[in-house]
Amino acid sequence: MEELQEKIKQYQLKFDEAAKNVKSPNELQELRVQFLGRKRGYLTKLIDSLRDLSPEERPLIGKEINELKKYITSRLEEINQNLAAETRKTPRIDITLPGKTIPLGAPHPIVKFQEEIENIFYQMGFSVEDGPEIETDYYNFEALNFPPHHPARDDWDTIYIEGRDDLLLRTHTSPVQIRAMEKRKPPIRIIIPGRVFRKETPDPTHLPMFFQVEGLVVDVGITFAHLKGTLESFLRRLFSERIKIRFRPSFFPFTEPSAEVDISCTVCLGEDKECRVCRGSGWIEILGAGMVDPQVLKNVNIDPEKYSGFAFGMGIDRTAMFVYQISDMRSFYENDLRFLRQFLKQ
Amino acid sequence: MRISLDWLKDFIELDMSPDKLIQVLNSIGLVVDEVSEAEGDLILEIETYANRPDTLGHLGIARELSAALGQPLKEQQWPVTETSEKTEDIIDVQVFVEELCPRYCGLVVRGVKVGPSPEWMQRRLRAVGIKSINNVVDVTNYVLYATAQPIHAFDLAKLAGPKIIIRQAKKDESFRTLDGTELKLSPEMMVIADEQKPVALAGIVGGENSAVTEDTRDVFIECAYFEPISVRQTAKRLGLQTDASYRFERGTDISFPPQGAWMVASLLCQFGGKVTRGLLDIYPHPRKKRTLILRHHRVHELLGVEIPAEKIESTFRALQFGVDATQPGSWKILVPYHRVDIEREADLIEEVARFYGYDQIPATFPPLKQLEPPPSPAKKTIQRMRSILFHYGFNEVLNFSFMSEEDEACFASSRRAVRLRNPVSSRSALMRTTLLPGLINNVAYNLNRGAEGVHLFEWGKIYFWKNDDAREHLSLGLVSTGLMAAKHWSSPQEKSDFFRLKGAVEALFSLLRYEPINFLEEEHPWCEKGVSLIVSYKGEPIGFLGLLRQEIGRKYALKQDVWIAEFDMGYLLAKQPRAFRFQSVVKYPAVIRDVSFLVDSNLPYQQVQGFLEKREIPWLEKFELYDRFTGASIPRGKVSLSFRFVFRHPERTLEAEEVDGFMERIIRALKTEFGFQLREGGKIDK
CATH class of the missing domain: 3.30.930.10 (Bira Bifunctional Protein; Domain 2)
Incomplete structure (x- = not known):
């Protein structure tokens, strides 16, 4: 039995040695016959000699022979494939030449950024609403607690429709808050992205049209603490978990109390007194927000004693400018392909 | 609004670094946009809001700081030198439009030496961006920037008589402003007039005809309250905006005109002036302070944090509000006249939040009680x-x-x-x-x-x-x-x-x-x-x-x-597209036939396509036009069209003979309908 085991080892070494020298399919065939040939193959002979062993020894050695057979078979196949690959005729090409591209179109960064914002709010249980861009004075101002002749209207430079004193281009997406609250009863948890218009002469930071996203939550027991929690989660998801967030008192006619929300400057991390982005303050103003003014709730027949809510608004262009460090807001609307196509990678 | 730190210190003690001061201002919503240094003074550019006209002067900013720092405002004295004359003997104010001008105060200062202002006053005006003109005009601007109360000074000698009349303008009445702009007025505008002519556009701008010049000796000081809407409408209609109109249209402090008049008088006395006795104060229907109820539980309900009663009371006291705590669980709050923005309980709660600190309010997430509708x-x-x-x-x-x-x-x-x-x-x-x-x-x-x-x-x-x-x-x-x-x-x-x-x-x-x-x-x-x-x-x-x-x-x-x-x-x-429906993949092989025709080149392809689509051809899965050409081998006026027809039966393999039959039908139909000719060499697999 030991003798046989020794033989098995020897055959494997012999095979490996011979396999090294196989250079052609013919030689490979010879090698195959030499070891696996049905009549005179080494392995066939080995199997024949099993007969001389005791019934206890037979399966042991049988197994070893089988393993060797598997080994040889797989090695022969490997050599066969290598030989085939070597002999296959392939035209000589310079494979270092550049590959072909499929000209994929690029998304507009504002649309893409808006989508990102929407996705974060979907995750937080919000839905998305929209509304008309040509609005009435009532929805754009009056229902939002801007009385006629109120100086607060000066902050929202308005473009009006010719021939119709009651119509204007919405200066914010807030009128959709009113429309949403007229349409349905609380609980309400919506965001409203969209185009807004201001009478502004275009310059690097002002445009007569830009995109805004507005949010509104109304329910029983909604508090300023909820406003803070919601906006902090949103901003952390949009920017980074590491940013610092600051709420400061502010004023909007349609919220009370009102707040302005700043995030820590992600460009200089508050360490550069000369920082171009935060002007050395370490903070970037990012959102306006507040508790929905009781008068606004009354205007849509929601009882402010029973319900409360919060609202917020953010410039999409302005925020995208900050995120991508784009210095001129006009570049979003010039639609230069060299600008737009960069966002294929984003 | 530009605020001079040096000037601010007239009203309140400030022992802190500029950084700390800016941080305190920011925390109560007075955002410092820019900081600059000028002539040893620190100038803060503070963002102000349309509803807070009280912060449009140094006094207002000082009041806010006083509440934020828990520090009292400094007492100020405005001493005057008086003449023996009574003001009412020189000036007789008649308000015809009380609804637009509910309060009007006046004083006369005689013997003013008009000339340049003292250097300290010029420096302060420079700090807030105002050009020095002469000491009388500078004093009116000085008081405006100090207190947010607009003042106007008339040259007494240029008034036609003792009467000062506050009235509506006449139709097409003309008026020339201080800077020489000619205006045409209309009756909804309010003017200050003497017996002959308008001498000022109320709350907006003075007239050239009554302006203080170097020759002026005696000055009539006007310190009034004009209704915001009236001033705003007039200013808008005329396309004018002045420091005065900006403040009046947002709402000034109706309790302030007497003090404002005395401040101006006191300063003019420093230039040799003497004040007449007795302030003219036309205020026929004094207004009461607004009273509001603040419920303690509402503070919690709106802010989401328990704020102790003592903190709430001390905030309002520090802000000069009256606090009556006799009812348990709520307060009666008396709103000072300068806070025109405080009209409802919610406005009071904002004050509580501001001085409690927005950063002290916790951040929690609103419970989701009901799912929103899915995206459309x-x-x-x-x-x-x-x-x-x-x-x-x-x-x-x-x-x-x-x-x-x-x-x-x-x-x-x-x-x-x-x-x-x-x-x-x-x-x-x-x-x-x-x-x-x-x-x-x-x-x-x-x-x-x-x-x-x-x-x-x-x-x-x-x-x-x-x-x-x-x-x-x-x-x-x-x-x-x-x-x-x-x-x-x-x-x-x-x-x-x-x-x-x-x-x-x-x-x-x-x-x-x-x-x-x-x-x-x-x-x-x-x-x-x-x-x-x-x-x-x-x-x-x-x-x-x-x-x-x-x-x-x-x-x-x-x-x-x-x-x-x-x-x-x-x-x-708005339309419903066809519903998406999955179809299982047929496992039987397709039979494919390629065939080419000579076709009249004027025939629109769409007609052929429509014709084939409408025909009921058994087991035709699809057909494609895969080639189209004209050239030397094609007769003039013709074009070669090559089609591929794909046949497949869902339940069995089609026989070639069956498909040949279908193809015959197609070819015959195309021949009859459009005169298609089967092309030479076009292969029909038989």
Whole structure:
């Protein structure tokens, strides 16, 4: 039995040695016959000699022979494939030449950024609403607690429709808050992205049209603490978990109390007194927000004693400018392909 | 609002670093936008709000700081030198329009030496950005910037008599302002007049005819309260905005005019003036302070944090509000006159929050009690539309919603454009009635910057009148010109053409399952003759595609072929597309027959396609036109069309003989209907 085991080892070494020298399919065939040939193959002979062993020894050695057979078979196949690959005729090409591209179109960064914002709010249980861009004075101002002749209207430079004193281009997406609250009863948890218009002469930071996203939550027991929690989660998801967030008192006619929300400057991390982005303050103003003014709730027949809510608004262009460090807001609307196509990678 | 630190210290002690001061101001909502140093003073540019006119002077900022720091305001003295004359013997004020001018105070200062102001006053005015004129005018500005109370000084000698009349202007009454602007007034405007003429436009600007000059000796000081709406309407109508009107239209402190008048008088006494006895104070119906109820539980309900009663009370006391705590659980709050913004309980709660500190309020998440409705199917369709177009190589653009008169002339349509009353520029005089002018401008812009191929789409609203309604419709515009892809070493360059665009359009509507779409050969005013198709869905036209007319292209400096298309997505999105249904894959093999015909070259392919689609051909899975050519081997007036027909039976393998039978029927039908000739060498597999 030991003798046989020794033989098995020897055959494997012999095979490996011979396999090294196989250079052609013919030689490979010879090698195959030499070891696996049905009549005179080494392995066939080995199997024949099993007969001389005791019934206890037979399966042991049988197994070893089988393993060797598997080994040889797989090695022969490997050599066969290598030989085939070597002999296959392939035209000589310079494979270092550049590959072909499929000209994929690029998304507009504002649309893409808006989508990102929407996705974060979907995750937080919000839905998305929209509304008309040509609005009435009532929805754009009056229902939002801007009385006629109120100086607060000066902050929202308005473009009006010719021939119709009651119509204007919405200066914010807030009128959709009113429309949403007229349409349905609380609980309400919506965001409203969209185009807004201001009478502004275009310059690097002002445009007569830009995109805004507005949010509104109304329910029983909604508090300023909820406003803070919601906006902090949103901003952390949009920017980074590491940013610092600051709420400061502010004023909007349609919220009370009102707040302005700043995030820590992600460009200089508050360490550069000369920082171009935060002007050395370490903070970037990012959102306006507040508790929905009781008068606004009354205007849509929601009882402010029973319900409360919060609202917020953010410039999409302005925020995208900050995120991508784009210095001129006009570049979003010039639609230069060299600008737009960069966002294929984003 | 520019605030001088040096000036602020007249009102309150401030022992802190500028950084700390800015932080305190920020925390109560007085945002410091900019800090600069001038003449050893620190100038803070503070953002103010339309509802807080009380912060439009140094006193107001000091009051806020006093509450934030828990530090009292400094007492101020305004001593005067008096003459023996009584004010009422010199001036007789008659208010005809009490509803517009509920309070009017006046004093006369005699013997003022008009000249330059002292250096300290000039420096302070410089700090807030005001030019020094003479000591009398400077004093009025000084008091305005100190207290937010506008003051006007008249040259007493120039008034026609003792009477000062506050009245409506007469129709077309003319008035010349201090700076020489000639104005025509109308009756809804309020003027200050003597017996002959208006001498000031109330609350806005003084008249040239009564202005203080170097020759002035005696001065009449006006310190009044004018109703905000009246001042605002007049200022707006006349296109005037002054430091005074800015404050009056936001609301001044009605309790302040006497103090304001004495401050001015006291300062003028420093220039040799003597004040008449007794302040004129026309205030026939003194107003009560506003009383509001603040419920403690509402503070918690709105802010989401328990704030102790003591903190709430001390905040209001520090802000000079009256606090009556006799009712348990709530307070009666008396609002000081300078806080015109505090009208409701919510306004009081904001004060509590501001001085408690927004950063002290916890951040929690509102409980989700009910799910919001899911995104609309239209939203998903638009997302799919975008990804299909990206795949076809179109880049997404966004243009302004405006267009110019020239655009309107080039792209006139049956849609009546919405015009803007006060557009930003003539280039944006109207709302766009089509997306194409924007897209074509984008093409020109990119070609001018070296782009060799421009393929763009925009989806957005177009606007037009439908009767008296301003309508907004979602539109989709496409433009394509030039090379399809960057040059590549391995293949010839492919340029955009009609079929590139048509292929994208076909794929778009097919993948969105808006099927069937029909194309009609019809002229379109924006397209070259014979190169436009009207696209319809279920018989309704939804848009067009074609080659931009050269005359229009030239207006946008375009010389090359530009392929254009526009579709009414709003209409489509309102329709339900065909439902998506999965079909199991048939495992039996197809039988394929390729066949070529000679066809009259004038025959529109669409007719052939329609004919074949309508015929009931057994087990025909699909057919494709895979080749089309003319040339030397083809007779004149003919074209060779090669079709591939694919047959498949869902439950068994088709026999070649069966399929031959079907093919015979197809060929016979095409021969009879259109005179197709089977081409020599065209293979029929028998």
